[in-house]
Amino acid sequence: MPVIGLGTWKSPLGKTGAAVKVALESGYRCLDTANDYANEAEIGEALQDVFAKGDLKRSDIFIQSKLWNSNHRPEHVRADLEATLRDLQTDYVDSFVIHWPQVCTMFPIEADGKYSSDNESHYVDTWHAMEELVDAGLVRTIGLSNFNRRQVAEVQAAARKYQPTILQNECHPYLQNKDLIDFCQRTGVQFQSYSPLGSYDRPWAQPGEPELLEDPRLKEIGARHGNKTTAQVVLRWHIQRGTAACPKSVTPARIESNFQVFDFELTPEDMAVLSDMNMGWRHLLWDATAMHPDYPFKDDLPHDHVVPDAPMNTSHSSRN
Ligand SMILES: NC(=O)c1ccc[n+]([C@@H]2O[C@H](COP(=O)([O-])OP(=O)(O)OC[C@H]3O[C@@H](n4cnc5c(N)ncnc54)[C@H](OP(=O)(O)O)[C@@H]3O)[C@@H](O)[C@H]2O)c1
Numbered sequence: 001m002p003v004i005g006l007g008t009w010k011s012p013l014g015k016t017g018a019a020v021k022v023a024l025e026s027g028y029r030c031l032d033t034a035n036d037y038a039n040e041a042e043i044g045e046a047l048q049d050v051f052a053k054g055d056l057k058r059s060d061i062f063i064q065s066k067l068w069n070s071n072h073r074p075e076h077v078r079a080d081l082e083a084t085l086r087d088l089q090t091d092y093v094d095s096f097v098i099h100w101p102q103v104c105t106m107f108p109i110e111a112d113g114k115y116s117s118d119n120e121s122h123y124v125d126t127w128h129a130m131e132e133l134v135d136a137g138l139v140r141t142i143g144l145s146n147f148n149r150r151q152v153a154e155v156q157a158a159a160r161k162y163q164p165t166i167l168q169n170e171c172h173p174y175l176q177n178k179d180l181i182d183f184c185q186r187t188g189v190q191f192q193s194y195s196p197l198g199s200y201d202r203p204w205a206q207p208g209e210p211e212l213l214e215d216p217r218l219k220e221i222g223a224r225h226g227n228k229t230t231a232q233v234v235l236r237w238h239i240q241r242g243t244a245a246c247p248k249s250v251t252p253a254r255i256e257s258n259f260q261v262f263d264f265e266l267t268p269e270d271m272a273v274l275s276d277m278n279m280g281w282r283h284l285l286w287d288a289t290a291m292h293p294d295y296p297f298k299d300d301l302p303h304d305h306v307v308p309d310a311p312m313n314t315s316h317s318s319r320n
Helices: 016-026 040-053 074-088 123-135 149-158 178-186 216-224 230-240 252-259 268-275
Strands: 030-032 062-067 093-098 104-109 115-117 139-145 166-170 190-194
Touching: 016 040, 016 252, 040 074, 062 074, 074 093, 074 123, 093 123, 093 166, 123 139, 123 149, 139 149, 149 178, 166 178, 178 190, 216 230, 216 268, 230 252, 230 268
Parallel strands: 030 062, 062 093, 093 139, 139 166, 166 190
Antiparallel strands: 104 115
């Protein structure tokens, strides 16, 4: 997969299509989408406009989408993908990943205020249904997202025909995931970092939380490399670690500059400074699903953590 892709979570309707067009004009050849983001139809329209101009064709672009949590039962997997294909106006996606290992429906919310979870279906059965999508020619590769190392290894052991090719998990200098990435590299899985810039627009941001792109250490490194932005420094770090990344932006100048990361190189000393920035800060815990047995980040929850109620005013697309 191309090392830099455009992220589209939280990209609002009315801006997503334009962002996709600017990205493709700027050189991006990879788009990260999901039916949960509720903007795939606008991406599909934008792609049709781009193809109509004749500069690019479908096979020039690597499109990744995701199987949503409520559709893990084997009989639901193909229908979930087909909705995505209809919205994106394409016959196939290049990568289709299981969005989260835990199965839950967002609505209805249970009487106790928690999400409904399906404890009888399991991601290994889902994986076998995903394998059939490859045979049907609807997806080129299949992969995982938000799985922890044990869960990835479990899928690898259970795979009948196709191994997971991609793992998309949160990763940035404040959450470096070194063990997980080493495991992926050793077992032939391409790691793709989500929230690679620290997800400034995350809906649950709290005052006083660290803001990666404001970090003075990144500013200092950028200044030494001819005024590179902190985002460019961070994206360069991802590339030099051998991981792919999908920064999100709907701001044309940022979309363009986030792709201008192939004309400079961080020194070993720069890489060491970035390496020291790790503090295990995970922004996307989604702890309202932590009651599910397959919830992946149990070890990251605080001691005595109490599962919060599902937020009643949360729309399907404002979480992921
Ligand atoms: N599998 C999953 O569960 C999962 C979870 C989270 C994310 N993802 C994927 O990963 C993508 C990226 O993650 P993310 O959206 O959480 O966060 P991100 O890419 O780390 O950060 C996005 C934020 O950074 C801003 N930004 C982008 N470029 C910038 C620059 N050069 N200078 C300053 N600010 C900049 C954006 O603002 P503007 O848009 O206003 O320019 C936006 O507020 C998502 O969009 C999605 O495709 C997947």
